[in-house]
Amino acid sequence: MSFTRENHNNPGVKGLPYFTPDHAVSPGTPSAKNTGPVPTLFKPLSIRGSTLRNRILVAPMCQYSTAAFGPETGSLTDYHIATLGHYALKGAALIFIEATGVQPNGRISPNCPGLWSDAQIPALRRVSDFIKSQGALSGIQLAHAGRKGSTAAPWTTSSKPGSKVSARAGADVGGWPKDVVGPMGGEEWTWDGKPSTDPSGGFWAPRGLTEEDISQLVQDWASAAERAVKAGVDVIEIHGAHGYLVHQFLSPISNRRTDKYGGGFEGRTRLLIEIITAIRKVIPETMPLFLRISATEWHETSELGKQHGSWDVESSIRLAKLLPELGVDLLDVSSAGNNPQAKIPMHNNYQVAIADRIRAAVKADGKKLLIGAVGLITEAEQARDILEEGGASRAGNGADGGDADIDREVKAAVQMTESEGGGAPKADVILVARQFMREPEWVLRVAHKLGVDIAWPSQFLRVRFPKL
Template sequence: MAPSNLNTPVPDIPYFTPQHLHSPGTPKELTSTTPTLFTPLQIRNVTLRNRIIVSPMCQYSTAPSGPEIGALTDWHVATLGHYAIKGAALVFVEATSVQPNGRISPNCPGLWDDAQIEGLKRVANFVKSQGTLVGIQLAHAGRKSSTAAPWLSTMLGRKSKRAEKDIGGWPDEVKGPSGGDNQTWDGFFDSEQSRFWPPKALTTQEVKEIVQDFATAAERSVRAGVDVIEIHAAHGYLLHQFLSPISNRRTDEYGGSFENRTRLLFEVIEAIRNVIPTSTPLFLRISSTEFMEGTDLGKELGSWDVEDTIKVAIQLPALGVDLLDVSSGGNHPGQRIDGVNTKDYHVKIAGRIRNAVHANNLKLLIGAVGMITEAEQARDIVEQANTVTQSENGIHEEAKAAKEMTDTKDGKHPMADIVLVARQFLREPEWVLKVAWKLGVDVWWPSQFMRVATQL
């Protein structure tokens, strides 16, 4: 019979699950040939077991009304928990709104009320029981809110569909930096063709309330046991809308100049950093470019581009942001490139931003996202010269050694410090284990699966 200490239950959860002796996705041995992708990374007081993160992915699976509105459910325990079981270092909960009218759809989660803490806590408890970190992406959809779950629009042959009041939508409460029919995401409003509602312009007071609501949601996240918080300023949602001169036509302190258009973002960052523990990492997702340069609208109004993102990036370390999650697009249907569905665009931009940050002698981790599907691709994005070896003092000492790695390998700079993977996990929840196998890295599997660990 095995000693009882080899079957210790995870504490503080109301059911039995064994404490893994080694967290899934952790290499059994770290050597000088271990790919950087499978070396640990310490960020403030938390340590990633490897460099693979599950990116936030909308599931449109919470109640649209009633006492359970916006609360995570068993669906989220099952899906997010499975990625943790299969070795991801950090699993993000999808875009979670800080206000009721900031949800992308009526079925998206929220954290504007204390009643929503318990659902998030259940998800966090299970993810963490598998040795994985749990993160949350705090968001406000702005003028892209009150849309229907995508399978509803698919049945109509559309990319998206407005959510009417009869399915829980809020057409009269869609807000953005600027208002009017011409500020509808499509660029026009037509009762039959438009996929989005025309927004109303937020008042200056409402903007300040949004800052506070981001901070309060961050406090609730910490109370729920979340390890990492990410601010969503990408893909045409509210914070991105304020950054862009295409969607921000304001004349108050939040519009016009670069300083004014970035004001809301920086106020949200500062408000969150001030209320969460210093030990909690803070990430920022940003659309590094709108891909609107060269378009008629971009020539007329200007647009948000990589140079603007670099100007923001070099200010982030002083504000307490630990990692910039580099994405693109989403603020206008006229964008020249669909970066979300194009390999390498985000990676190349991430590398450019990382180089600029390092040139300024600043410490800011960079994450790459978008169509990362292959083991070798993920490996090469983060590869550094590797001097890490197994330490008797455990994962924190190994992470410290990883931090001291040289910054190049064969004369090549890494493009990012971590990879964030989304849709590939929907296809292959075991993707971390498969990547390890393809790269020849022997990693630990969950205790319950060890008898099939060599059968990939």
């Protein structure tokens, strides 16, 4: 057949001010050519009014790549289209935009994004629109850094590649040293325990939030959520993990308030519940709402934990059981980040077992709450088996490595969600971060190793992996 102007059709995505081809089949979705069973990892999942084309989500990743000064402060740029858009192009189901401050002092660094102003909506819409044009859902993680705010981009603080050394960002580089906040105030409440005058420290001393401050904060979370809706974002996630402000309130290590936002479990969870309630009121009923928490601080046996208690898995299970009635659809299970003295048992799947435990407890209580697993998910079998029944018996710890490790990556990815042999899957979706930075085509590679035929981007069909 020879192509003519009439039958050579290359339609573009509608509603955009520029041309991008409309894929005949959304990348990352299984085709009808599959003759065997398709792993849960590549099955769609509907959440309220949205449907994921598979179960592989891109977790929020700080990029420290927005302007710190001027009218573009906190606004996303074409850099974010280039990075986040590429994950969407290569088949991920939902791409989260990194932790986004609901207040100017809620950013981690002066170069982190924000959504405290209507002026930031157009840039967010541009990024969201491109993600969606590639068949993925767009998500945003709304956040407040609390006492971990006003720090510098990590690559500016150390000559060692990949260093996590923190440094205080002063007003000269766009920081807010006098407006860092937390549940508690004073030099003894810096995140690393070092006073602001100590040159070896990396964090500013916070001031304690008043109840009036907290009331405004809750409203600002809701206002940011409304802006996300206006920008066309599909999914909102509340950041309640990694030692940022919500986590600071949840933990008795960092929250020793004596008012209604402190004390026992009810007081320490009050801020989070108020934020959830405020956001759910202003977003569409059809819009999914996620929550990320640090399910444990890994302080159960530390001196701090023994003295004051800590936020642990039992606390997370208790919270998880409250979430469905509050309107949260998915709990994104991470851990740690609230104190540098934590002892974290780092290995592949080290957080997946916690997600599994929370999922089982919520289900046993008759509640419906989706669970997301995250953390060192680099192997495809690992990702698959997290979502399948019986996957736990097949899961291994894996190892870091090069190309030879892709087989283990496949196995681990599948084990998280698969359901075989009578065992329950560990989670409903997986959230992957660093592996996407290494391999934006990770979804395509996982499918290839699993022998699953999935759609590729139209522009990349000529280089798709050959059949196994």
